[in-house]
Amino acid sequence: MKYTPPFYGSAYYPESWPKEKIKEDIALMKEMGMNVARIGEFAWSNMEPKEGKYDFSFMLHVVSELDKEGIATIMGTPTCTPPAWLTQKHPEVMIVNSHGVRETHGARRHACPNNPVYREYTRKIVTNMAQAFKDCDSIIGWQIDNELYNNGNDGRGCCCNVCYGKFLEYLKEKYETLENLNRTWGMYVWSLNYTEWEQIPIPRNNVWHHPSYLTEWMLFQARSYKEYCDFQADILHEYLPEDVPVGTDMMPFLGLDYEDMNEKLDVVQFNYYRFTPNLWDIALWADYMYNVLDKPFWITETATCWGGGVACTWHNDENLCIANTMLPVILGSNANLYWLWRNHFAGQELMHGSVVNSHGRPMHIANEVKHIASSLRKLEDMINNTYPKRSEIAMHISHHAWTLYMFQPMVNGFDYYNAFTGDVFKPLMESQLRSSVISEGMDLSKYKVVITSFVPHIERKELNKRILEWVKEGGTWIAGPMTDIRTYVANKYMAKPFGMLEDVTGTRLAFTLPGGRKYTAVSDSGEVLEFKENANSFDAYEADESTKVLYKYREGYLKDYAAITETKVGKGRIILLGSMPAPESFAGFIKAIAQEEGINPFDASGNVVVQIRKNTETDEDEYLACVEVTNMEGYITAIFDCVDVIDGSTYKKGERIIMAPFSFRVLRKI
Ligand SMILES: [Zn+2]
Structure with a gap:
């Protein structure tokens, strides 16, 4: 692999900006200390402007310009945003909600995961992309789609006839007879039992449906998204070099089974947006993300400062960017990317936090970003040669x-x-x-x-x-x-x-x-x-x-x-x-x-997330890493004589070390 972790960067959407801005953006990324950009995830109309007319020249140019400045690329498949020519020709690929209303062009993640026409367009764009980019040695990994989820819309997934047909097939295979299904679901309550398979309804939000039926429907929907992800993973794996990992963005909610989702994937990719009151819960998710494949995972999205669509959603205090970024790092991520690099100038999310604003000027968190970049370079040994010690x-x-x-x-x-x-x-x-x-x-x-x-x-x-x-x-x-x-x-x-x-x-x-x-x-x-x-x-x-x-x-x-x-x-x-x-x-x-059971807690205040890192070769405890997550002062107690990898200060075993609000420390055993 041409590039090695730790990776630090952001999502980048060069397709919505004039081409001459690319050099300016890349120069600024470099100045900020970034070494990776994630592109492509929404750029279908750029790469296939007309049906069957594939043109990857722009994206190849971006990958090459990034590489020239020492910045690697994570490439996304654009299948959550089908272009207008596709949705116009095949409106039937769009998701149908539980009121029976079909979505129209205009948003994202609104195509049916089971629709065979959409699968075919997916196959073609993913295959063509894999072939076009497979030899780019600066692409360090691929991301499938963007934030696949099954309970969007109105909480019933896709209620189209294709999904319904597949649901019936799934039920026939699983239950074999209707009597078995009726008994297992308990459908003799209210005479709901079916005498023909086709009597099983499509879920409607205005009907007080039997919960077993709804549960099975949503589990089927989750399975459909996993199959859609597998479908793309198989294509990418066929064309890409073996050492280029493939993953998909996941979010901190449980509509999909992340253990199942990653069955065919090579790297766990995770997106999250947290601020002061709930930053702590990323300790839970980062731990789980590491466990999914039992190896370092990637943060493919998080915020530098605030979230937002057409309005900013919250205000973050000083150094939250640091705590927010470093928390998953100590818990096992080796790539950390923000959403997004340059704030959009238009669209549904133009008030979201970013690294530089819409006019290319560094945001107020620029110094925090630079501090993180220089810190990550000092943490190369921890990130690449140690792993997080699991709790018992x-x-x-x-x-x-x-x-x-x-x-x-x-x-x-x-x-x-x-x-x-x-x-x-x-x-x-x-x-x-x-x-x-x-x-x-x-x-x-x-x-x-x-x-x-x-x-x-x-x-x-x-x-x-x-x-x-x-x-x-x-x-x-x-x-x-x-x-x-x-x-x-x-x-x-x-x-x-x-x-x-x-x-x-x-x-x-x-x-x-x-x-x-x-x-x-x-x-x-x-x-x-x-x-x-x-x-x-x-x-x-x-x-x-x-x-x-x-x-x-x-x-x-x-x-x-x-x-x-x-x-x-x-x-x-x-x-x-x-x-x-x-x-x-x-x-x-x-x-x-x-x-x-002989398990003892760390001696540290409750607002500090503590992680021991063990040497991959020797299995010895080598680092004590910690992040303060509540914007209050805290402390940890050194478990061995150690040196702070960032500022060089040394501590004796048993010494109490103060943690400033939203600070992190990585202490190496000496
Ligand atoms: Zn559907």
């Missing part, structure tokens, strides 16, 4: 759970994203027990403790079987609340409340109450645990003699029922959480379990 605690994130809750939140006010990030991840992060984030199919063997909260269905990818085996080998599994309580299509289990948890724990669920009242529980030794009051549910357990009651409820209908139980299974144990503890209680509870 993991927690499950689930696209399937997200889809199930979309149609059945189960308790009033419950929001899966907020529950997972705010109630499960954040309390542990703030108590410096930051956990590794994994999805259902990922390897469990690296972890001592696994938390599976709010995952109603655990049979997908045989998680139920695999996790039980892992427990038997010594793992501590913290399950619940709202875990293992639903089938694949979001129905209750008919015979009992759990798929397997009652069978393997000796705990019986007596009843469940919804949130809306403050409950507490107490342990034998008198420790009191508070539960989250709202958007929560409360399971009342009865334990048999094989099971230890860790906490009992103290109030109301729940009084004296078990709230949290522990059962030894093989060499390990299952801890059943009947309800979600309030953040402080949850952190204290997990901290105690972690200590039993």
Whole structure:
């Protein structure tokens, strides 16, 4: 490979500017310390101005001009923005919403992922691009489409006849008989059962559809986008050199299964937009992104300052650009790009933050960008020769759970994203027990403790079987609340409340109450645990003699029922959480379990994300890296004698090091 990480740059749209601006832009990129630009993702009309008339001369010129100044290229396939000649000739390729209305030309990501005509145009443009650019040795990777998602529009994906036809085929293959489908979905409720396949409807937003049907529809939509991505990946892999990685932009939401999406891809690419109140949640996503392919990932988009369409969306304080950029770097990214280089002068997003403004003048964050560029050069060894040490605690994130809750939140006010990030991840992060984030199919063997909260269905990818085996080998599994309580299509289990948890724990669920009242529980030794009051549910357990009651409820209908139980299974144990503890209680509870397993938190304030980096060759701890994420002062304690790679200051093991608001430090062991 001609260029090596770390890569630092931005998205660049030279096709909307006069050609003479290119040299000016590239000179400025170089001055800012950037070494990569991402182009092409929306430029279909530039590369195929008329049907079948391919012209890559402009983009080849841009790639070459960038390369002359030592700037690499990430090339995007432009399939989220079909040109007007295509949509005019084939309006049938456009997405149909759940009201039956077909989209028109004028936006982006509005073509059907299943439409065969669109697939054919996709095949042609991607094939021609791959052939045109395959010999450009400054192209360090490819990006498929742009931010594929299935719940845009009005939350039902594409409701066109092609999607519907494929959905029926998918159901026939999966269920074989209608009777099987009717029974599995539970369609005898309200006489909804079908007697012919064609009676299965296309989802409409004005109909109170059966949630199992909607769940299956959205899982099918997610699968359709994965197939569309695979379709492009296969073409690119056929033509491109083997060492040029292919990926697709993903976003911090769970409408698609990112583990599945990356099955055929070579590099995880991630786009996110965060500001002061929620920057911390990128600690979660960056961890997950690393785990998807177990290797460095790319940030293909983030903001330098603010987001925005036709209006700026927020104001960011000094140095947020630094914290925002460095957070994924310490957690495992080796390419970091902004959206966008030069602010547009027209269009739907002309007020978005950028590196230089529409007139080519550096934005107010220019010095922060230059500081990051020079810092990244000093971090080459950390980025290229070490990897982020995984926590021994993991927690499950689930696209399937997200889809199930979309149609059945189960308790009033419950929001899966907020529950997972705010109630499960954040309390542990703030108590410096930051956990590794994994999805259902990922390897469990690296972890001592696994938390599976709010995952109603655990049979997908045989998680139920695999996790039980892992427990038997010594793992501590913290399950619940709202875990293992639903089938694949979001129905209750008919015979009992759990798929397997009652069978393997000796705990019986007596009843469940919804949130809306403050409950507490107490342990034998008198420790009191508070539960989250709202958007929560409360399971009342009865334990048999094989099971230890860790906490009992103290109030109301729940009084004296078990709230949290522990059962030894093989060499390990299952801890059943009947309800979600309030953040402080949850952190204290997990901290105690972690200590039993020999896992200790970092000595650092809760506003600092800390990451140890291990040497790839020796596997020794080599760097202690950290970022302050709340715009407050914080601290970390040196775990070894070390030198700050950026400013050269040295610290002794055990020394407390102050972290300024939105600052980062990378400390190398000496
Ligand atoms: Zn469709």
